[in-house]
Amino acid sequence: MGEVAGAGLLAHVPTIMLPHAERLELNEGKEISLVPGLERLRHEVFETADYETVVVLDSHWHTTVEFVVAAQEVRAGLFTSDELPRGMCRIPYDWRGDPALAPAMAAHADEHGTWITAIDDPCLPVHYATVNLWTYLGRGLDRRWVSVSTAQTGDTEDFLRADRALAAAIAATDAKVLLIASGAMSHTFWSLRELRAHEASDPAHIRTAAARAADLERIGRLEAGDHARVIETMPDFQKYRPEARFGPYLMMIAALGEGAVTAPGRAYSDSPGTRSRTTSACTTSATPTPARCCGSRAQTRWPRSARAWSPGGTSAASGCAATSTARWSRTGPPTRCAGTCTTWWPTSPGRSPWYPATCCCPGRRPTPGRCSRVTWWRSRWRAWAG
Numbered sequence: 001m002g003e004v005a006g007a008g009l010l011a012h013v014p015t016i017m018l019p020h021a022e023r024l025e026l027n028e029g030k031e032i033s034l035v036p037g038l039e040r041l042r043h044e045v046f047e048t049a050d051y052e053t054v055v056v057l058d059s060h061w062h063t064t065v066e067f068v069v070a071a072q073e074v075r076a077g078l079f080t081s082d083e084l085p086r087g088m089c090r091i092p093y094d095w096r097g098d099p100a101l102a103p104a105m106a107a108h109a110d111e112h113g114t115w116i117t118a119i120d121d122p123c124l125p126v127h128y129a130t131v132n133l134w135t136y137l138g139r140g141l142d143r144r145w146v147s148v149s150t151a152q153t154g155d156t157e158d159f160l161r162a163d164r165a166l167a168a169a170i171a172a173t174d175a176k177v178l179l180i181a182s183g184a185m186s187h188t189f190w191s192l193r194e195l196r197a198h199e200a201s202d203p204a205h206i207r208t209a210a211a212r213a214a215d216l217e218r219i220g221r222l223e224a225g226d227h228a229r230v231i232e233t234m235p236d237f238q239k240y241r242p243e244a245r246f247g248p249y250l251m252m253i254a255a256l257g258e259g260a261v262t263a264p265g266r267a268y269s270d271s272p273g274t275r276s277r278t279t280s281a282c283t284t285s286a287t288p289t290p291a292r293c294c295g296s297r298a299q300t301r302w303p304r305s306a307r308a309w310s311p312g313g314t315s316a317a318s319g320c321a322a323t324s325t326a327r328w329s330r331t332g333p334p335t336r337c338a339g340t341c342t343t344w345w346p347t348s349p350g351r352s353p354w355y356p357a358t359c360c361c362p363g364r365r366p367t368p369g370r371c372s373r374v375t376w377w378r379s380r381w382r383a384w385a386g
Contacts, residue, residue, distance in 0.1 A: 002170035005051045006258060007179040008041075008265075009222070009249050012060075012132040016341075017091070026126050028200045029341035037269030038136040046137045051176045053098045055166065057251045059244035060182030066115035067162045068149040070124060071102035075145075079131045095130050095138060101177075102146055103171035110167070114161040129182040137180075140166040149181075150247040156234045159247040164255035168248040170255070179255060183216065186211035196221040211240040223267065228259030228274035280383035296318075 015023060016035050023032050047056075061068070072094055081088035102118040109116035130147045138145055148166070153159060170177050188207040190198050198205040206212040214237055221230050230237075231253065237246060254259055 002173055002175040002177065003169075004170065004177050005049050006045055006269075007181070007252050007256060009183070009252065010038075010133055010180040011184055011185075012088055012129045012182050014081075014128065014132070016136070017088060023193055026199050028202075029100045030201075032201055033269035034383045037159050037267075038133075041136050041268050045178070046141060047145075049178065051143065051178045052178060053101060053146060053175055054134075055101075055131045055176045056133065056145065056147045056180045056182050057150065057163070057248035058147045059150055059248050060126055060129040061147060062152040062244070063149040064151065064153055066117050067109075067151050069102045069105050069116060069118050070097060071099040071118040071120040072122060072124070073099055073120075074081040075126060077126075079126055079128065082126050083128075088128055088132075091128075091131055091135065093126065093134060095134060096142070098144040098175070100225070101144075101169055101173050102173050103114035104173050105148075105166050107164075108165040108168040108172070112161045112164045113167060114158060116162060116165055133182055144303035147197070149193075150251070154247060155245065156231070156250055159272045160231075160254040160258060161244070162250035164282060167255040173199060179252045181252040183246070183248040184243040185215040185246075186237075187243040188241050208240075217266075219230045222265040225262040227261045227263075229255050231259055355358075 011034055015026060016027070016034055016038065020031075023035065024030065074094075076094040077092075078088055078090045079093055081089070081143065099120065102120075106116045106118040126147065134145055148162075149160070154162070169175075185205065188211060189195070190207060203216075205211050206215065211235070218230055218233075220235065221227075231250070256263075273299070279323070
């Protein structure tokens with residue numbers, strides 16, 4: 001019987017993909033706490049836990065008439081964000097999918113009163129809510145990664161139903177899985193004319209004091225393991241427009257047992273100005289969009305780590321490789337771009353190396369901030385998963 005070996009709510013904000021110096025410049029001389037948090041999470045969980053597949057519940061993948069789960073054997077190429085192409089451009093990605101788990105999730109949709117389709121189309125887009133976290137947590141580890149969409153027409157009950165189907169699929173396939181709810185908490189942006197004054201990650205930059213209080217209240221409940229109360233109070237929290245209606249968290253907790261889950265969360269990062277009030281809490285933060293990164297089209301050969309890669313082929317095209325191609329070389333300059341805050345379950349000390357980013361063009365300049373808040377905790381779910 002399969003099991004969920006760990007789960008967490010993670011932010012994916014673009015700033016984590018910026019070079020170190022630029023992150024400091026945009027954050028009042030301080031490192032964004034998500035970066036060391038993700039490094040530690042990689043070392044303590046992703047490099048050591050017993051799992052085969054990472055399932056990302058992706059808040060940026062919006063579908064309308066159903067939930068969609070990626071079912072490709074391999075997904076590889078270069079990612080440029082349509083939202084922030086000046087900052088997140090030509091980010092190399094390369095992971096094996098799980099073509100057994102994806103259709104199994106879809107197969108359990110009817111019994112849970114929902115609609116899920118597994119899609120193995122190699123042209124299916126990827127999104128930075130998955131790519132950014134894979135860059136920090138999955139690159140070089142050769143584990144399977146699967147993205148699941150959030151239905152933009154869904155509500156709390158729809159999200160819970162979708163991942164009841166995922167829980168059934170995990171049990172049926174004997175999969176060992178880590179779950180990532182990739183998304184923010186309250187998610188209202190400052191107006192364009194105001195954004196530049198709110199680029200730093202201090203919670204003071206959250207759009208309203210009421211939204212900040214709502215975020216911190218839920219962080220406290222997550223740390224206390226009061227997931228039932230988080231679910232019960234979703235109508236109140238929806239007033240503050242959580243990202244993707246807080247669907248990634250709701251889907252994650254449904255796969256774990258919903259209100260019966262009492263595992264306390266552990267923070268892996270925080271934000272300046274809140275440490276005295278929320279000890280070890282992953283806080284919300286306002287995060288800037290990444291700086292300029294896409295001007296050159298000079299070819300760069302990228303070796304691929306996964307099995308289906310053939311370093312012999314090259315392409316001088318736009319640099320955006322097709323997804324799931326077995327013979328392809330990536331072109332274009334390498335970049336890494338941003339994310340926000342973290343928490344996980346299983347604990348051990350340590351730290352993992354960070355891979356510094358490089359950008360393709362000079363003359364980078366700060367761009368408007370975006371208010372993205374996040375929470376994260378951690379724990380081993382084996383006591384009640386599977």
